[in-house]
Every structure is written in structure tokens, then in C-alpha cells.
Amino acid sequence: MRWLVTFVTVLAFLGPVAAAPLQVLTRDGGPIAGPAIRHGESFAQARGTGVSVIQRPFSGLYGEIMIGFVTGRETADVLIFPAAWLPDFAPYLSSVPQALIDSPLVRGIHPAYRDTLMRWQGQWKAVTLDGDLHMGAYRRDLFEAPEAMAGFERAYGRPLAPPRSWTEYGELAAFFRDWPAPGGGALAGSFEASAEGGQRLWYLFSHAAAYTAHPDHAGHFFFDPETMTPEIDNPAWRRALREYLAAVSTARPRTDGGPGLDSHGVRSAFAAGGAAMAIDWTDIGLVATDPEGSAITSDVGFFVLPGSQEVWNPATKRWDRLDAPRPVPFLAFGGWIAAVPLGSRNPEAAWDFIAWMAAPERADQDVTDGASGFNPYRLSQFEDFERWAGLMGERQAREYLGVLRESLSSPQTARDLRIPGYPAYMSALDRWIGRVIAGEVLPAEALAAAAVEWDQITDRLGRASQRRHYREAMGLEAQAP
Template sequence: MLNRFCKRGGSFHGHYDKVSGALLTSLDMQAYVCANVFAQQRFGVHRMSPRLMGEGTMPHNSGLSRRDLLKWTGASGLAVLATACGAGGTTSGSGAGGAKALSVLVEAGGKAELTKIAEAFTAKTGAKVTFIELPYDGLFNRLSGELSSGTLSFDVAALDAIWLTAFAGAVRPLTELFTADVKADLFPALVTEAQVGGTFVGMPVWTNAEILFYRKDLFEDADEQAAFKKKYGHELVPPTTWEQFNDAAAFFTRGGKLYGTDVKGAVETEWLAHILQAGSPGVVLDASGQVIIDNEQHLKALTFYSDLNNKLKVSPPGAAQLDWAGAQNLFNQGKTAMMRFWAHAFPLIPKDSPVYGKVGAAPMIGGAAGVAGIPGPWYLSVPKATKQADLATEFVKFAYDNNAMAIESSLGLAARKSAFEQYADKPGYEHFKPLLETLNATATKPRPATAKWQQIVDTVLIPTLQQSLNPNADYTGLLAAAKDKVQSLAQ
């Protein structure tokens, strides 16, 4: 486009413009267009004339020598820099007057989980805790940049479980914090996931898992119960098995006004949970790192999951593109009767939603191996490069000791079994017992400990899932192709 403009302009200078045209963004191009228009309109000449290439410059005899210009330029630059630097301030690290201070890097959604804990920590130790709050994708970039350079802006980082392997080499071992009592009060999958190469590199601070949300007003309606029993021969109850789930989903699918459930093609964890329910020793990779994505359990889970959309047709259209937010909105608008979703969303149903006060929670459904879910924990880790390792480790221990405080936050999650149990019988926390049952289930396992996990998800799992949401999909073939891709990534 720039070149075309130049030709029309008449004498745009070739070499510079080829270079700059290739490098500049559309914003830059607009600027160049303005520049050329300016030149043409004002002086009847075109910019970047040969003079810029060193021809036809002004005579150097008119008072301002090259040296003067350099002096003038340098002085201006230094003055501006000096002014600009003065506008800044000192970086954090320790508080004013040498008071203790700690910076905690956290994803925006998780900050609330740590706020009360941080306040209590400050009250106890006098150390001011400052949160560096970043969006999820940005947090990973920030961690990668700072941990690789060793120049840190934080002393403690809240890490997604799937990042632990990638950053294990840059964080301090926390093995001494994992006493027998600590391990006994954490869900087994979380204890497993906290270790990389046998070393504990993060302390769980909160966790989540998918459970079953269902419409109590529909499931407890006497007419619905009678009609269901007449049609299927068993009681209408919140489903605990795949078969019950299929029946209930089919029963509540009513001509586009209401669907039995959703099928999410844009996210993978629901399929992964079904793989564990089918009894697979792991998801995608086994404990030894072998690719098992084409095993029998993966195929059964994919068949169960995709057939909800392809054969039973109990999910709203557009399954391949549906993600968490979309599925949550559909349920909150009363368009689906059941939803497998992260437990934290249970108390977050809006008051103006047509289903507010009509939703029940049950453990995640089970397959041949029983109930299983994929835990979604976050861990607190202490970077090796921090200058406040002791204070940071003290904060991590304090966060574990006072883990129940996190439940009072807007997200309302914790990591310790005892913290969840403390609230499980209180009104408003009806989702905690299903969550506890799902997280304690023997088939519940963490995702594989591989630094390539996010890449596997983005380039293999989600595309495979989306391709499977087609009535003519060949599930076996898709998994075979997925195996090749995962193996090439793992190499």
C-alpha cells in the first residue's frame, strides 16, 4: 500500500521506503501518508528527496556548525532524560524507613484469595504485602521474562499448576513445609502436582474442580419425576453416572428452548475428567511420560463427550466454539438443565438470573472408575533470585496455616481439606461437599507434569476436540493423529 502511494506521489525514494515500508505498522503508514501529503500540499515537493540521501544539503556556513547541532541535541536529550528520571521514583523492595515489604505476583482473578491472608500477615509481622496483579496470559510472560533474567519485581508468585514444571528450576524448594500433617490435609492430586522431580516447588493456596450444576426446580418437580420414570424406568435424580447423565440430558432437551447440557469444544478439561472417570492411568501422558492419548479410556471419554452433541443432540448449537464463559451464560440464562463447571461459580449466579436460587450442586459424574475431576490448583512459590527468601517462605507458610481465610473472598476457594470442611455445612457453601468428594476421589489426578502442556492443549487437544464435534467424526482416527502430534511435541 505504501509503495502504491509512493508511486502515485511520484518520487518516493526507493531504498529507504522499501526498508521502512516492510518494518512499519499500519499506524506508522498513516503517519507516512500524512508526511507525504504535508510535503505535497505545503511545498509542492515529495518527501524523502535525494537530499536525505546526502545530496543537495545546505551549505555549512551559516552559523550553526555540525558540532553546535550535536551539542544542542545532546543537551536537549540529557535535559529531557534528567527531567523524566526525576518524575519517576524509587522501586519497591523494602518499605519506607527499612520496614519489611513483600511483593506477590498473582493473576487478577486470584488476588482476592490472598488479600485477607496478606492483611493478617502484615498485622502479625509488620511486613507490607503488595500485589502485582496481571492478566493470565501476561502473568506467564512476566514470569518467563523475570525468572529467566533473574531480575525480579516480586518475592512470591502464585503459579498455575500447569506452569510448575516450566518454572521449577527457578524457584526454591519448599520441601521442609510439607510435613506429614500438611500432606494429610491436602488433596492427594495437589500433593502429587506440587512436586517436580521429587522436590516440592509450590504450596497449594487454592484449588477448584468441575462439579455438576443442575436445575433443582426441574429435577425436584413431581410431574417431571413421574414422566422421567415412565420413560426411562428409573428415578430422576442428579446423575452420578454417564448413563444417568445421558438420560437426564435427553429428557430435558426440549425443542431449542431448553437443552439437557452443554458441550464445550473450546476447552479441554471436561474431556480430560471423563478420561479419568473411564479409568485411564493418566491424561494424554502416563506417569512415565509415554503418550497414551489413543488408549481405550481416551476413546470412551471422547465418544461419550462428543456423542452428546453428535448423536444425542442434547447441547445447544455451536459446541465446537463454546468455552467456559459461554457455557456459564447459557446455564445462567436457563437454557441448559445441567452443566459440568468449576465449583467457584456456584455462589456467583447473578440475582437477576432466571435460575437464581434454583440450582443444586452434585459431585462430578462418574464412569467405570467412579467420580473423577481435573483439579485446578494454584501454588505459591518463592523464586530463587529473591532477596527476601526467608520472609517470602514465611508468607507461604502463613498462607497455608490461614488457608481458610481465602474462603471468605469473592472466589471462595481454599486448598486444605479442613478449610473446605469448616464451611461445608454453612448456607451458601452447598457446593463444597460435592467439591470435596470430587477432589478426594481416587480417580482424580493432576494433569501431566510437562513444560509442554499448554502447547499440547492449544495445538492438539482443543483442535482434536473441536474436530470430534462433527456427526461424521472418526474418533479413533482423531486420537491416532493426536498421538503423533503429541509425540512430536514431546520430542
């Protein structure tokens, strides 16, 4: 009831609801468009304003939105898009109403997803609908099998346990790649995405985060924050790429030497029991524990994204050794956000719909629906043990929520790249990684070539302004007022 009162108060500040139908533009398919369609139907019933969801393939979504901005031919009243695109879109978006910013609806969003991803240059431009984060999942039944425990300790001289570092993760993946699957057949060591268009870059980034997060040199993940020289061809990234490729290779028995898995394939193949481990977004928790679609349900465990005891020092150009392996969680992709373009025909109704969609009772439904594509992002969702236990089982829910809370509270949690020109940077790097996976070039050559293209993109967009934007995105400078 408290939320209902608050929500009504917010709507009063937003003004009267427009009668014209709303146009909502987002990615096609159930995971992202599905919630918009579902909540659009309930919004129309409750508010009397129709909602039409326009779906576009992910590959064309950025271009269609940007072309609409620059030509003035916008057709949508609400846009739902990746948080990483906000720097490019911000000049064409209206600001979030102050009443909504001040409301419990927005203040209840976890700061990791609210204070950075909803703002650009100090202006509130969007509302978070999804909280993205990479985590690890493993087969508890395999890790606790006496034969596997004894065999692993003989081979590596330490107990069989979930990995704390990427080195340990690589050893575990290699060990289980050669381990017979229960019931016969081939078992993969670990699943990570490697298919073209399958979100593979974020899996590489998860490996790189631990090696680039030097405690004395913040912000050197993707670029040198002083010069904007790309860091993606340094020894930290070369090591990350080698280890990512090694992990992908442990899945080949399950993918028959084909093009590899996309992110959806990672979680579904892991839920089918095909691997000892997997790295993925937090969707994997619901998919792998779903009794209607998973073969491993109660056998699933979770771990924080591995770290490293060695970290690259960008000043001395050498590896520094830490006292112990240090996990570096990664906010992979960041999540999906909703915004209202300046050209919206019904801005009041548009913000009304966004507030409706983001209301806790509907957001809770979205993040606990394994098919929605939306992951936990509200503070209350990380504490709602009973809800998660009812879906996963008590032990799995406790471990799952513990991993999420630890990841989001870690001082080393790494932010994704988020600057103007983001799609161009990602396209260049992904193209070269694809050539590595295809066996056309060596890893070091690919990273060096991608770095050259990144430098060209930075020069084209303006090195000084890109430096300012990158430093802000990495949390090195306060956002401009």
C-alpha cells in the first residue's frame, strides 16, 4: 500500500495522462520486448492509454534510434535501450521529472545501477529497468563427487572448490573437460559465449577486469585515463584473451567444433547439464534452477567472478603481486534503461508508463522471470530471500543472493565502457576477436590492430572530450552539474 500511495503521488507530479497511444521502441524478442508488451497491456487497462511496442533487431536498434534523432523523424515516445548508449543519446532525451527522481521508486534502485547508468554529464536522463552483472555457476554434484575431489587434488595439489582466481578457473575447466559426464557422454569444462553476435566481448572483459584493476592506478581498464591511449593491447589484455580462448576451448566437445555459444546458449546448455561451470549474466541462476527446464536444479552453485593475485601496473609496465587473489566483479553491459526523447508526442504519458513499468511489484515480476532478460537491480530484490527461495530452493537462493550482494558491494567492481562512440569501439574489437576465434590472426596481433582502430575512433570524436567522458564514466571525476 505504501508503494501505491507513493506511485500515485509521483503521477500527480508528472501531470495528466495523455490519451494518445504511446509508441515504445526496443529490441525484438521476448527477453526485452516481452516485459514492455506485458506491462503495456496492464498500463492500458489501468490508465486508459494504449501502448504499441515497436520491435527491432539488436543489430539495427542503435542506428534506427540515432537516425530518428538526427533527422527529426522520431516515431517513439519511449525508448528502451542499453545503458552504454546513453552518452550518444543524451542530447536528444528529455530529463527525468524531479518528482520521479526523488521518489522511493528511483531511490530504491541499487546505486551501482542508479547513480551512474541513469545519468550523463550530471543530468538524469533515464530510468533503470535491469541490472547486469557477470557471475559464475558450477555443478555442485560434480565438485563434491569423491572421485573428482581425489583426482583433482592429485593433479593440482589443492582441494576441489569453486575458483577464486582465473588461474584456478582455468585449471578446473581443463580438469573437467577430461572428466566423464554422469550418465556418459562428453562434459565441457566451462561454457562462455564465443559466437558472433552472441555477446562474447563481455566474457573477455570479465577476464580482463581482474588483471587491469590496479589498486593504485584506477580507470586503466580500457584506456589510459590521461592520454586516452587504448590499453587493450597490453600484457593484461593479452593474458585475458589467452585464458578466455582456453576456457572456450574446453566446451568444444559439446559444441562439435561449431561456431560456439551465444549467451542464451551458455545458460541453456549449462542447465542441460553439459558443463562443470559457466560464466554468464545472473539470468543463469533462474534458468539453471528451473525445475521445468533444467536437468541440474538442486545441484547448482554460484561463485563471484574470479580475480587474480597478479595485476598489471600501467606505470611500471610490469606485473605486481597482491597478497591474495582479489575478485573483481564486472557490471557487464550495465543493463537496459528507459528514456523519453525530446520529440515524444506524449512526454507526460511516456514518463507515466516508465514509472508504471519500473514500479517494484512489476519489476519484481520481471527479474524473477527467467525469460524476461531483466536481472535484479532494486535494493529490496537483493534482500527478498523468501521470493528467491521459492523459485530456486533455500541453499541456491542464499548463495545466489550472496554472490550478487558481494559483487555489488565490492570496492573493485569494474564498470563497463560507456562513452560516445561506444558501438564503434565495440564493433572494431569484436571483429578482431572474431578473426582470432576463426584462426585467422594471433591474439596479440588482433588486440594491437583493434587498438589502432580505437585510436582512430577517439581522434575522430575528439581526444580531449573523449578523455573527459571516459574519466567520468570510470568514476575518476564527479559528473558535471
